[in-house]
Amino acid sequence: MTVRASKFTPEVLLSAPRRSSGKPNARGTLALFSVTTYSFESHSRKSEIRVLDIASSQSHLVTDDEKASDPNWIGDGNDVVWLKSGSDGKTTLVVANLSDTSKIHSYSAGVIDGPVSNIKLAKISDDAFAVAVVGQATPDGALYNPEKAPKQQSTGKVYTSLFVRHWDYYLSPQRNSIFYGRLTLEPSHVTNSSDKYTLSKLTNSLKGTGIESPIPPFGGTDHFDLSSSGIAFVAKDPDENPATNTKAHFYFIPIKTFTGLSTPEPIKVVVDGLEGACTSPVISPDGTKAVFLQMKKNGYESDKNRVILIPDLTNPFQTVELLASENGKGAWDSSPSSVSWSNDGNTLYLVAEATGRGILFSLPSNPADIKGLPKKLTTTGTVSDIAAASKSSNELFISSTSLVDNSYYSILDPAKPGELKLISSSSKGGKTFGLSQDQVSDIWFPGAGDYKVHAWVVKPSNFDSSKKYPLAYLIHGGPQGAWAESWSTRWNPAVFAEQGYVVITPNPTGSTSYGQDFVDAIQEEWGGRPYTDIVKGFEYIRDNLSYVDTDRAVALGASYGGYMMNWIQGNPLGRKFKALVTHDGVFSMANQISSDELYFPFHDLGGTLWDKRAQWERWDPSRLSGNWETPHLIIHNELDYRLPVSEGLAAFNVLQKRGVPSMYLTFPDENHWVLKPENSLQWHTVVLNWINKFAGLPPYKENNGGYEVNEPIKKMQDLKV
Template structure:
């Protein structure tokens, strides 16, 4: 909708609160059907403060803006901490293609960004050190080996003219990590697929079998979105030898790559489907490699157990578990998943996390430190801390560690000394938003990359002593599609749940006016051991839903993580009790306490466990309080849970096996007749064919019953997506359908002419009804 009238007025700023680098500001008055007033800093033309607006304005976050917004990786500083390197990728609906990732440098003093290269073959650029400008990267093609890649070296001061090829690698490798040895050589790690004999698997050169048959003698035949084969992930090591004089020296591959994982049956690293270079590390002196692997002696489908293995970089010895069942220093009764190995700066110690429970994927992670050369020494740090950290780095001096930890709806950074006792409480030094990555800077500061509900990418500095120091970059200030977003877009509140206080987010539409009313959009998260956090999502983005014309309420009920073990663990064998009660009480609290939220025309949506809960709500009284429901990849028939791949998950959450504890599985069964007879609310089902965690048959079963019961319903299926919808064109259709569905039944579609409609999609609807 075009504005009817626009005016710009330049005024002096209040000298007590001047915009950064400016003594003046502009006011833009835009008239639509009412008046919208925006104030922004002339030096930061995309940092808008909405003083009054209407939903559907040009500044609303639409699905198209979300999907085409630049997606940036973590900012990684060089040795001196003067600049940092990051990559960006962006999708275009004009060309229906994604631009290759391009690489940029951000000046850590001024925040100025400059492009380093837009060569589509460049990936995984990394600083070499100890020099300040040397770079190593993976070239995505190989001139000599089809399906292979190359390693190139360049200098950031003259990237294009200085670069040269240092190695030809025989397969598609990624996950580059490096260490410069005492002699000046570069020891590196990459990972890729391996044949059973340890040689690298190259898909382009592989022989296509005459038969497509698969034969299995053990469970775990498929995982996430892939059927398992005899190939496996493996970490490979190599060395780039320094050759020539000091002034004209070049690096070249010395010998061949060594597979550090092969040699022990059933070892695999990184562990799929989400394993990456965070599953392994190289010591700063280049001598040692640590990697995570599932326990090779246990069935993968029934246990979460995994160990940290240590192996020389040169592969001269076989990898050995430092915390396996037969390892001398293994802490007593600690048998769960291990993760995130990280060497200390002096290469003498190795930090890692491990869970205690052997079959609980959401058990609390505890920090351990192993001393190399002393097999019996594994120290436990902050054992009593009631949080579950998921990222760890040593500080530059090696006398303390920094932990990335989910805490009360945010991903924060905490610090603790390297000799912390069991009762030590790590100290938090960041707060708002969620940390994605962090790196040490000279002088004890940390360079942090994060996001928030209102920005997809932010880079700032912080320290344990000073907290957050300076924000260098925020995407909402420079990306046209994100302008108008800001920290005033959301709030939070707490209410009394079934047995404890429950924390919830509340997200406002653009131009929110509390004197008006907006339909409720009730957001239910997956997991179930997960949480809604103050972070950006390119899939379930709060603001995209809100900007259709809703107030989004996103509670963290029983089962949510980041609020302590008790809340997380209490969902075990209680899928439809405590969490459902928490949601009912949350809905009642919203109805009774927020005059600007219209619960009479509210809608609810959820995915994964959230999809199960929407299915459960459909057959229970809360379902009658909503005008429409959206269920994405949710379980429906209780007995079908045994078709999943990670059996440890259901056997933990339902207190045993399907045959010995079937009543537990059926206690919270949305497909029970007494629930089906209550089905009445219009419902959109989304279920993709490559979702092997929650097979598509559950979505088909629920759709069949809704149709037979005469409940308005629609099925959206993606044959090429897994548990998530990741392809941009599919994501657009997903948004068009889910938003169009709720807009039709909530009334938003009639009130907001810019709201998404079911008719917006070009995908035909199959309808054989008479």
């Protein structure tokens, strides 16, 4: 966006360019990134791959092919590669040289016989590179191409074990797998013609193993790594049912030539005492070591990640837990989400949440050199990705977001923590949205116990401290999650603030980034301590923030936040709000037995439905539905298999039968989230019109923006024959 928006609206949010993390080249002069934009005028999406000149902060177009994705550098020069999907289900590996950005010519290095993504490369020699991509494999190990698959004449699906369905799809015989090959620079035999890269045939590294990686539904490049020494990856234990277990392992496949002539069996690394989920496997720059993250508890997806080092990949069974402690809890009370190596292999970089921010830390990779806790390198915003700024430097290229900036790139010298050099901001620090950091602050208030609860405060851009603004109280999902100082295109506090609200986003019991004990304390307490924290937050706002009008308060939440809206509706706090909004929330706790990942309710509610029935019923919102009387908007999507659509319908039925002003919005083609821009615009329009109506603010759009509202036929004469 180059023109400043007069007001930050849902249209501005949803049509703003969405920029990927930046990938610097070896010399540190250029950075690759992809960007997508959506136009509500043409109702179409535009995709580009661009290259940023780091010195000038100017970017140049590499390709605007909408089917291009996953740009990466090849080696130390200016050659790049990306994937191009085809209508026949095949994928082309495209190569180009960016030495002259005014004349970019690309060519095909090879065609892959199916859809793939998440490409990674590693140098084998001066003219050869290992390549790895992710695709779905058929039961016999072949790359699955849905365009070539035989058409079924019936639609029935038969299952004999869990999963039946996961997130937003029904399970099929196909499974994720990592395919590898070689990209070789071939000498040209044509006069005045340049040498070109050629892709070899790909080999399924997991064929016949029964192992699936990346782990669905969200695993990608964070679940595998590629080196000249082989492939490292994480995968769920194939001997455990994935619907009721999170148990996973680190695996290593030592590969020398990447020709596919022979693929060794994956070596499974079992870390004694750790039986939980794994992520972020990364091989050291010299290919001799590896590091990954693993949780301790099986069945608990929000346990603390431990940093596990493999000092010698030729003997991967020897592991070291960094930052371990005698009590087993770990010396560092943070849970890193990613880990990576410095260029020289002497330092590990960890990204972890800390007090509602996504912070970068450093830690010596040699256990003998660790003298204390990880060193904090950033202090604000949320780091989304890091990379070496160049091959010859210790500096880091950092991709980040904040509550007012949807993408900014910085350079950081780890020897100078906090001193980030801004390279590029997609929104000019929020200015193109009409936003500024001055709108953002935070508060701490007493919680249900001997602790304080943190919350972000986002004010309108035209805020006047002498005026009072209605409260928009936003409750996050998870429940083991947090409102962070980061950008969101689904729940963006600034969109609500620009309607005329003071937006406050508390992080009650169960929230991440305030220590593992605080996270764990929500187990068997879904409607207990978190609810009390939220009540106390409301009281603190009422008594201490003179510019907030709690007599015109509204509350909104999704997922666990949607559960909390339903719980609040049946409890005294529900009478403090003029209106509520539940997005994909729990209505009946017993119905969570129809969810996909059953380990989640089993853990959080203390056991199975049949063994812990009283505990499940204790925090059941439907149990208090006789108290429901606050106007309430219910949103639930039909492809949400985490929380089935019946949850939303049941809540709406109760409201309607009780005569409570209510509305129901559903999207047949969306899952737990609303991802399609046109659907998201309707979501925002309906939500903002609903809360504005009860908070005494003007409607966002008259007549719900023209979206169809289905009203019942109340009179027989309305029927037309």
